[in-house]
Amino acid sequence: MASEAPVGTIAPEPALRPRGAHAAAVDVVRHARVYGRTVSEDRELVVRDRALREKRYRVGQGGIHRAVYVPGPESGPKASAARWGVVNLEDASGRVILQVAPADWLPEAGLVGLADLSPRQCLTRTGLPALLADLRIPLAEGPVSSQAADSGRYDRVALRELPAWHAWVRGVGMLGWFLLFLVVPMTGHGNRWTVLASAAALLLVPGGDLAARFGLWKRRRRSAPRDVETVIRPSPQPGAGATRRFLGTAAVRVLPSDVSLTSTAGEERRLPRSQAHGATRLTRIVDPSTGATLGVEFRDDTDAARAHLPWHWWFAGPEGAENWSRLVTALGVPVVEESLRGLSADQWRDTHTMSTDARLMAPLTGKEARRRTNWSVRVVGGGEAIVVPVLALMPLLGLGSDQSPARWAGVLAALTIVAELAPVLGHQLASRFTLDRPAGQELR
Known part of the structure; x- marks a missing residue:
């Protein structure tokens, strides 16, 4: 079949x-x-x-x-x-x-x-x-x-974001630690070698994450589009407070058959260019009371909004007019202007269907940016960044032992803590000191 x-x-x-x-x-x-x-x-x-x-x-x-x-x-x-x-x-x-x-x-x-x-x-x-x-x-x-x-x-038709072996490796690691560090000693059969084996098993949890992250990084590099026709980067109004993460990550890429949209957090999606359910027109949303453009929507043949770019963050800056012209030319679709009806600009921003998209295609607060780019929260789920280091504390004490198995267990426990916490700390520091601060105001 x-x-x-x-x-x-x-x-x-x-x-x-x-x-x-x-x-x-x-x-x-x-x-x-x-x-x-x-x-x-x-x-x-x-x-x-x-x-x-x-x-x-x-x-x-x-x-x-x-x-x-x-x-x-x-x-x-x-x-x-x-x-x-x-x-x-x-x-x-x-x-x-x-x-x-x-x-x-x-x-x-x-x-x-x-x-x-x-x-x-x-x-x-x-x-x-x-x-x-x-x-x-x-x-x-x-x-x-x-x-x-x-x-x-x-x-x-299943979409698997992580390789199947990742869950197996993590599961074996947690199960091995539980059996060798808790169950076996409770039966009276625990010894220095079971402690070493439990420390080795626990290392599989962050080790599996690191291996998966490296593999996904390689896949991401290999899959980077090489046939981009036009790349549109944000051009926010001067002094608006755009962050380095937003300016360096958010983008609209016009490809031969797709429109690729990347959010501030690096999340990507694609719409078809040539199909009725894709990006077949651009609609500028205008506030009739001020004449200001509020946003641009990619709409399909049913006039349904499929993506939204806030004008203030994308086309109100020094390169905004040029970027808008390049986007219109590259897409080659009709451009329609639509005025708000019965809503103020603030009401529309809070209630329109793509309000979440508008928020994610703009600078994020540091807290939200960290949450949406956090591996443990966004990809793996749970609070393992706290749990796994705590579980590794007991064998870590073996570093001061004069017995070789205990010392090796301590070394493996130390590696587990480093492998678990180093990416978390690096992620937090990069966000707080550079990526999620207003561009030009990074700490030096």
Whole structure:
């Protein structure tokens, strides 16, 4: 039913693009796609992962026959992405072959007001209906059929931001420490060697993080776009207080088939340029009472805002007019001017659908910038930067022992503490002394 094959980097349109990702996993945004391919009369649905590996699903006889959109539960939390439902791709008998969650393929997921975006709107914005129509796969909406419910195992289009081995290494490390440092001694079988082994196991936790971060850094460098047509950097109004992080990280890149938007925190997402569900027009939002431009929105063919740039931070500075002209020329889409109706500028800033996007595409407070770029909080989750060093304190005392196993356990514990705390301290110091201070006012 499905086959795998290597692939190049160009995905034919229409194609689904992933939800935005944090800086450590931008290669997912740059490479992962779902698209169709037709050779002669043979049609295939293609799923491409971050490593540019393809998995192909036959469409038609003996393969995908129809698609059924199953909206999420009405009783669930209104702000949960689960309410956007799933699309089951089924064969002629109704057995599910592949399942796609629209929330994973909406570039601005997490930025739009989830409570305001209906499941049908989410589905349309992903471009999945257009892709299915291009492959001549009929799309219906309804509950899960009895055949689909009995399908057993089937493929899911999953977006993994971290390698699978990362969770295994961390899990083995914590389990090993728990068994060797607590359980085994409680049974009366603990000795100096179990303490050494437990210290070695605990080192796997920060060690796995460091290895994953290095691997993701290499992926990010390899996946950096080399065919950029135009790069637009912020040009804020002089004296506005733009930070070094904002000026050095935030960007809009116009690529041959995509518009790539990078936030102040390094989060990246991409919108298609040539599709109805992509960036097909630019809209300048104007305050009619003052005539001032408040922001620029990238909108699709349904006039839905897909991204937002605050004018004050992007085009009000010395290079703003030139940057705006370059952006308009590079995109080559219509430019529309729209005045606010019934709202003051402040009310609009607080209530419009892309207000979260506007905030993230502007300078962040130091606290929020640190939170959104913190590996432990943003990627791994939890408070391990405190827990792991505390667990390492007991074997650390072995540094003063005259027994070799205890001393080595102390050395491993010291390495664990350094490996856990050094990235945290470096991240905090860089933020507080340079990155998140107003440009030109860094401490020297």
